[in-house]
Amino acid sequence: MSTVKIGLIGKPNVGKSTLFSALTKAPVDIANYPFTTLKPNVGIGWLTAKCPEAEIGSRCTPREGSCVNGTRFIPVEIIDVPGLIPGASEGKGMGNEFLDNIRDSEAIIHVFDASGRTAPDGTPLQESRDPVEDISAIENEMIAWMADRIYRDWDKFARKADASSERMERILETKIGTFGIKEKQISLILTKDAFPAKLSHWENSHATRFASLVFRYIKPIIRVANKCDAAPPEYIEKILKFDESIYFISGEYELTLEKAMGASLINTLDMGFVVSQKANQAQRNALEKIRAFLSSSYITRMDQILSHIVRDVLRYVVAYPVADEGTWGDKKGNILPDAFLMPYGTTAHEMAFRVHSDIGEGFIKAIDCRTKRAIGKDHVIEDSEVVRIVSKTK
């Protein structure tokens, strides 16, 4: 099944794996030295959505993910890679080969250390330094990595391409389709700057410009300031001044809460958690400190960041295909078995293809299960829609 993929990148030792572990609940190596992660970690994080089960008065039976107290957990793939350092494109640190593992990620979370306690190569520091200093350098490494992949073997490719009668965006798609970039998206990028009409006239600088536009318009980079629990207020201000859209978090506190939840010391990850009688005084104090910190107005919880990326930045909606508009179940009686993540703009007909290619080909109409009215093939599926597809195929 197709899942949304999100890559986690950043300097070494900034807390990428801590965040990965908290998002996916997977145990991975976390340590206070650079290059703890040597190979990418792939796991599943969970996007939450309000399940429509209450409207039908039955409990749902998800095929994938789960549903807890009316909150549906929908899988999203998260990929944690080793740390990047300035000069990685020239082979410094662990180089940038490992970034090929996040080639088809739709968005990138750039984690940096808000406490400023790590050197550009990730070495822990006693004295702190300006936390915004490395942000652009790391993002330039991402651009250099993609530009290098685009411009690799360019001459041969460009000569062949210029001799063919195909549209430029279609030809470019054959070269950079591995980044998950579609022809339409390439067209958009080509309108954003002046690129030579002949591919053989492209220089390395054009590939670099193209790559930087990919990160601006197609694969957005979301900046996340981690270790805020250890960051002085003046650093938080400095970061906000640099970019007010940055999210502030504490991966360590999030992970501690996850562990407390796993040990049944708290009943929920929400800030209204109740601490169990099992917790000793030290655990109680730690949990209260975390509650106070994560309740600060400038802090965002990690699940909110994930939701923001998938829903607001990538503009996905969640829709529920069912076989029966009365029960909202499938043919076997499973209630709301699937929660599809689909880009906003997906039509009922496209949704039918997502269910099964036969269902798409035999499409007759769809039914909005709330109103029980028929909807046509071009109807754009809205968030939380429950849809029955009527198709010629049985």
Ligand SMILES: Nc1nc2c(ncn2[C@@H]2O[C@H](COP(=O)(O)OP(=O)(O)OP(=O)(O)O)[C@@H](O)[C@H]2O)c(=O)[nH]1
């Ligand atoms: N104070 C504080 N420390 C944190 C936080 N998140 C992670 N750390 C610590 O930072 C260190 C590095 O964490 P990792 O998750 O291994 O960092 P990484 O970015 O994956 O590092 P590499 O794999 O080496 O690139 C560990 O000692 C973590 O415990 C946080 O939110 N606050």
Ligand SMILES: [Mg+2]
């Ligand atoms: Mg790591």
